Amino acid sequence: MELPYAEPYKIKMVESIKRSTQEQREKWIKQADYNLFNLDAEKVFIDCLTDSGTGAMSDKQWAAMMVGDESYAGSRSFLELRETVNKITGFDYFLPTHQGRAAENVLFSVLVKEGDIVPGNSHFDTTKGHIEFRKATAVDCTIDEAFDTSVQHPFKGNIDLKKLENVFNAHPIAKIPFIIFTITCNSAGGQPASMKNIKEVSALCKKYHIPLYFDAARFAENAYFIRKREVGYEDMSIKKIVKEMFSYGDGMTMSAKKDGLVNMGGFIALNDESIFKQATVFNIMFEGFITYGGMNGRDMGALSVGLDESTEFNYLESRVEQVAYLGNKLLEYGVPVQQPIGGHAIFLDANKFVPNISREEYRAQALAIEIYVVGGVRGVEIGTVLADRDPVTRENRYPALELVRLAIPRRTYTNNHMDFIAATLKNIYDTRNQAKHGYTIVDEAAIMRHFTVKFEKI
Ligand SMILES: *Cc1c(COP(=O)(O)O)cnc(C)c1O
Numbered sequence: 186m187e188l189p190y191a192e193p194y195k196i197k198m199v200e201s202i203k204r205s206t207q208e209q210r211e212k213w214i215k216q217a218d219y220n221l222f223n224l225d226a227e228k229v230f231i232d233c234l235t236d237s238g239t240g241a242m243s244d245k246q247w248a249a250m251m252v253g254d255e256s257y258a259g260s261r262s263f264l265e266l267r268e269t270v271n272k273i274t275g276f277d278y279f280l281p282t283h284q285g286r287a288a289e290n291v292l293f294s295v296l297v298k299e300g301d302i303v304p305g306n307s308h309f310d311t312t313k314g315h316i317e318f319r320k321a322t323a324v325d326c327t328i329d330e331a332f333d334t335s336v337q338h339p340f341k342g343n344i345d346l347k348k349l350e351n352v353f354n355a356h357p358i359a360k361i362p363f364i365i366f367t368i369t370c371n372s373a374g375g376q377p378a379s380m381k382n383i384k385e386v387s388a389l390c391k392k393y394h395i396p397l398y399f400d401a402a403r404f405a406e407n408a409y410f411i412r413k414r415e416v417g418y419e420d421m422s423i424k425k426i427v428k429e430m431f432s433y434g435d436g437m438t439m440s441a442k443k444d445g446l447v448n449m450g451g452f453i454a455l456n457d458e459s460i461f462k463q464a465t466v467f468n469i470m471f472e473g474f475i476t477y478g479g480m481n482g483r484d485m486g487a488l489s490v491g492l493d494e495s496t497e498f499n500y501l502e503s504r505v506e507q508v509a510y511l512g513n514k515l516l517e518y519g520v521p522v523q524q525p526i527g528g529h530a531i532f533l534d535a536n537k538f539v540p541n542i543s544r545e546e547y548r549a550q551a552l553a554i555e556i557y558v559v560g561g562v563r564g565v566e567i568g569t570v571l572a573d574r575d576p577v578t579r580e581n582r583y584p585a586l587e588l589v590r591l592a593i594p595r596r597t598y599t600n601n602h603m604d605f606i607a608a609t610l611k612n613i614y615d616t617r618n619q620a621k622h623g624y625t626i627v628d629e630a631a632i633m634r635h636f637t638v639k640f641e642k643i
Contacts, residue, residue: 190506193499194596197244203227210558218639219554219624221563230561231602233591236529238284238442238449240595243494246446246487253483258474262482262489266452269489273424273496274401274431276454278461280468283479284451285402285440286311287472292398292438292453294467295460296362297321304352305365305400306344307331307372310571312365312400312438314633317576324352331376332585334523334534339414340379341525342370342407344386353393364390367400368407368430372567374588375403375508375527377410380418380429387433396435396457402443404430406528409501423496436460443529446491446595450480504528508593510600514607520614523588530592533610535568538589539620544569546623546643549587552613555620556589560609564591570626571635 205213205228217223226232232239254260267279282288293315297303301321308316308323316323326348331341344366353361366386369377390397408426412418418426431437436455441447453468455461465475472478477485494500505528512526515533523532535549542548549568556562568587575582591606624640 192503192507194243194503202230204230205561207558210561214554214557215642218627219550219642220638220640221553221557221565222636224557224563228561229557229563231598231606232563233530233593233606234563234565236443236592236594237440238447239597240446240448241597242446242448242487243490243596245494246490249486249490250483253481253486255482258476260476260482260485262485263476266485266489269492270452270454273427273492274437274454275428276431276436276456278455278458280453280461280464280472280475281478281480281485282451282453282468282472284442284449285400285438286315286451287479288438288440288451288453289315289400290471291464291467292436292455292460293319294471295463298362300360302352302356302361303363303365304344304349304361306342306367306370306378308365309367309371309400309402310633310635312367318632326352327370331370331374334374334521334532334537334586337524339377339525340382340410341374341376342368342378343382344378346385346389349386349389353389353395358393358395361393361395363396363398363435365398365400366434367402369403369410369528371402374523374532374586375406375529376523376525377407377414377528379415380411380426381415383430383433397433398455399431399434399437401431401437402440403528404437404439405444405495405501406505408496409498409505410528412498423498423501427496441488441491444492444495445488446495447484447488450484450488452478504595507600507603511591511593511603511607514603515610518607518611518614520610523586530590532567532586533564533589533591535587535589538614539617541618541620542623544583544587545581546625547640548623549589550640551620551623553589554624555613556591556609559613560606562591562606562609564589566590566635570638573632573634 254262297319299320304324306327313323328343328345330338441450521534521537550566572582572584622643628639
């Protein structure tokens with residue numbers, strides 16, 4: 186008999202989670218104005234709201250916390266982290282920040298001006314927010330295959346070179362300060378970009394003298410997919426693949442809450458000394474002195490170890506294959522999910538799941554609420570609510586995809602939890618024809634409304 190797969194870790198500490206009844210959850214979600222962000226975590230059984238900062242640290246990371254150096258300037262923990270980042274990414278300059286969006290805020294304060302165009306592959310919401318906040322425009326150049334959830338393509342996070350070159354040709358180059366390449370592409374379903382595509386995008390950027398930056402939150406998962414799916418990389422170490430990926434770019438912003446395997450943190454790494462110097466000023470203003478940038482010494486210590494662990498094949502295999510385990514179960518049940526299964530999350534296709542509910546009534550939000558009510562499982566809408574209104578016309582923007590994301594925290598839940606989630610979804614899917622009505626918005630913010638929006642049931 187072939188031996189089955191088993192996780193390369195054992196559990197040293199456990200945390201209780203609370204069960205509840207469907208009646209209780211119906212009451213709680215109403216009290217939360219049908220916004221899952223507004224729900225007390227205690228009222229959730231399995232929390233798949235995000236994989237951001239929700240993972241479990243290793244014993245070695247906890248050990249690093251104990252020996253963190255809390256000096257204001259020049260702490261050993263900072264120096265060690267800078268060295269680790271340089272070793273793993275190859276970038277020369279490093280600025281710590283308190284999380285990923287803070288890295289965006291600091292870097293974009295240097296790079297983005299009013300009227301600028303920033304092309305990329307389905308920009309993450311905070312990335313787009315920081316671009317639009319500066320009255321610039323984010324242009325999505327993701328390949329078309331990414332927008333059809335049933336098309337099989339190994340690298341749906343790829344950038345379409347034609348679309349990108351069209352953007353380069355349609356605007357003065359001075360108006361395009363850089364392009365942002367998100368690896369893996371969160372908004373397109375946690376889908377990776379291939380090394381070939383990264384290389385080609387890099388060459389096109391060089392031809393037009395436009396810098397290439399990575400939004401690198403899940404760079405290690407991207408490297409795992411390259412190793413599994415791209416010819417020529419099957420025997421290469423993850424660290425070597427990572428180094429090659431970054432060698433094609435000029436810098437990166439990082440949310441360490443993802444592939445940094447820590448609960449809080451972020452950074453900027455780049456090669457251009459002059460941009461680094463300008464960013465330093467903003468870092469001091471917004472984040473803190475350049476040798477801590479909003480992070481404790483102990484947190485920087487845990488991040489150094491986390492970056493080393495997340496770029497190991499054995500860890501990545503357990504992480505990515507657990508997500509695939511859940512995804513394959515759902516496919517078995519006929520539940521419409523984004524394919525192939527992404528690196529950090531399952532994306533349910535609400536357009537196919539609940540077509541009876543109109544898009545004007547936020548069908549993906551309606552599905553996310555139902556998953557909570559039925560199973561106590563919290564996911565998040567990645568659809569019309571997240572897409573915000575057009576900054577000029579103030580009309581709803583209807584994205585190609587209406588998704589519900591179930592993000593899997595790193596090293597946190599067991600495959601029994603995955604089975605529980607799958608059963609919850611099967612039950613909802615089997616009764617989907619009974620769903621008729623969705624929700625209406627009664628209150629919302631002007632930008633990034635999904636965090637605080639309030640709904641009423643129609
Ligand atoms: C999470 C994330 C960010 C923002 O990082 P925070 O740490 O949440 O501020 C930016 N880009 C991508 C792709 C992300 O997943």
